[in-house]
Amino acid sequence: MSSGSTNEDLLLSNRDISANQLQTYRSNNEPTLMTSSSGMPIGDKICSLTAGLHGPIVLHDACLLDEIGQFNEEKIPERCSYAKGSGAFGTFQCTTDLGSSITRAHFLDTRDKQTRVAVRFSRFTSELGSADTVRDIRGMSIKFYTDCGNFDLICNHLPVFFIRDPILYPSLVHAQKRNPVTNLFDYDAYWDFLTLRPETMHCLILLYSHRGLPNGYRYMNGYSVNTYKFLSSEDRVSYVRFHVKSNQGISSIDSTKALVLAGMDSDYATRDLYNTICANKELPSWTLCIQQMNEEEMKISSFDPFDTTKVWPKLDYPLIPLGTITLNRLPANHFSEIEQLAYSPANLVPGIEVSPDKMLQARIFAYSDAQRYRLGKNYAQLPVNRPLNPITNNYRNGHMCLNNQNGAPNYFPNSFHGATTSSHFKESTYPVEGNVARYECSNGIDDFHQAQRFYREVLSADERLMLARNLAKSLALTQQFICKRALENFSHIDQDLTKDIEHFLSLQRPTTMEDRSIQTDFEGKI
Structure with missing residues (x-):
């Protein structure tokens, strides 16, 4: 090896891992032949076809039209909330013997059973390109690719949320977005809304404490905030909240350092996650836990267990460990595997159901609808969103359909062995009473x-x-x-x-x- 090569290798080894992106991910050692999107080899990608040296561009320059047309639509709408994010892939390993005694969910029924996961970290009010170190709620969404479909667990890094009624969610987000005239953040709007809703105080003091600025994604917990229903193999119903506890410990940064990092390295948390997994040494991991409450405890609780502005006291409802999430693979392409990674609380598996939690019930529709807007009707068919088990249903066609399920009947019932149902997977039943009305959730509730x-x-x-x-x-x-x-x-x-x-x-x-x-x-x- 020449001295020049040795010096170059030394220089690369001394740099930050993420600084060597092109060196690490270059396509091949030798250049590859460029083609159009239809596969036609390209002879020249420097000059457009023109009529003479200074003549106009001709309409039949398919290479140019292909280039510009693809460029115009290479971006998709960013998420209204949690726009800027980073992610990685790994496994969840069940570590409990509780199995079907707490839930029928297959990925929790056997000790040492492994399930693939995709995790996306993000900021609540972020825009694409914003700094990672702004004081804000962090999102931590986990997609479990189970043998009975995908289970999407959507968490925040704080255990409570600002509001408890979903009809206020658009206003909460709008109050934290830019003014449509000035295009600037408006502190009056932000604090006006929050102070008019006293239930926001719990989340606010958590956010403005040291917990509001986690030291990257590895050093923060995740909390479902929403309450889910568990159904055991014996049809016993219980209610749970999920906790995702960082095995690296909790670490925060002070506001002065956060301000400096915003100017020097706006991708601080993204870079830290990338470098850690790329180094393949101390892979980041979290312990998945639940707090559990049975139906009798639910009835006598001193607070509303479905209120997203309240925590469940750990002394009364201790954490029950379920397993370990370990991230060990970076996305092969950020756009295809992270930007197109689509989560929805509607993605449940047998044994985990929706509770009377109002925020959760509204999110069942909101997330899926947002993904249809961003990615199209068939977003669930994209490789990163596709479940492991075969999909058989009556859905056909639509924009970018990747799996039209051949010519099987797409109506139900049918006489030709099309998709059918099984009573084994029916949802649990529960009684409902009361008059249909718009109830003010905060009546008689202590918000402080x-x-x-x-x-x-x-x-x-x-x-x-x-x-x-x-x-x-x-x-x-x-x-x-x-x-x-x-x-x-x-x-x-x-x-x-x-x-x-x-x-x-x-x-x-x-x-x-x-x-x-x-x-x-x-x-x-x-």
Whole structure:
């Protein structure tokens, strides 16, 4: 090997792994022949066909038309929520002997049974290209490719959510998006909505604590937030919440470092995940657990177990480990395997069902509908979304259909051995009573008690001060009446919290337009 080659190899080995992308993923050692999308070899990709040196481009330049036409449509609509994300693939290994005593779900019925998984990490209010280190809820969605279909478990890195009624979800998102005229983030809109809905306080103090800035995706937990129903082999019903506990431990970054990283490495969390799996040393892993509540416990619970703004106390409902998720493979292509990776809470398996959780029930429709908009009617046929078991149903045709199921009858019932059903997989039954009406979920509900316990019993004195400082930085950019309303809400959690916020506000509120202009969108959210 020449000295030049040795120096080049040394240089590559000393670089960040993700910096060697082209070296690692180049197609071949020798150039390959370029073709059109129809497979026709290309003779020249530098010049368009023109009538003479300075003449117009001719319409029959199929190479040019193919190039431009493909380029025009190479992007698909980004997700309305959780737009920027990263992901990887791996396995889930069941580690419990509980088996069918808690659920009929096959991927949980045998110790050491392995199930393929696809995991996507993301930010709630992100846009494509935004920084990984902005204070925001992180998403952690897991697709289990089981032998009875795909199970999609959609989690956040905080155990509660802002709202409990799905009709408010579009408003929650709109309040955190750019103003359609100025194209800027609006702090008045953000805090106006949140302070008008006191149930947001629990999620808010979690978000503005140190937990709001996880140190990359590897060092955060995932929580289903929603409540699911488990059905055992003996038809026993229980209700569960999923926890995905990081085996790397929990680590956060402070707001100053987050601000620096946003400018120096906006893909900080993405790069960390890539480098860790690419190095193939300490592969990231999480322990999948549940909290479980039987029907009798559900009836006597002091809080609504289906309320997504509430946690289930671990002393009353301890974690039950189910298995380990380990990520060991990066996507071969980010667009095909991550951007087109489609999750929906509607993707359930026998033994796991929907509970009366209102947010979960609305998400059953919302996610699938969003994927049809983004990817097309047949998004479930894309390789990354396709289940392992054969698909037999009455669905045919449509945009980009990859599996039309030959000529089998696509109507039911039929006399020609088409797809049929089995009573073995029927959903459980449950009674429903009451008048159909629009019920205000918050009537008689204490929106502050659990937030109060987190503030007083979980956070240290330094962490409580950090929380107040973080809230003040954002509230400083709002109008006085909105800030006053926020302080009133926080006073129901603890008077000391309100006093500390007021103290930091006196230090941080801009007094002039010039002072205000130096505080960027990012600083406000930090």
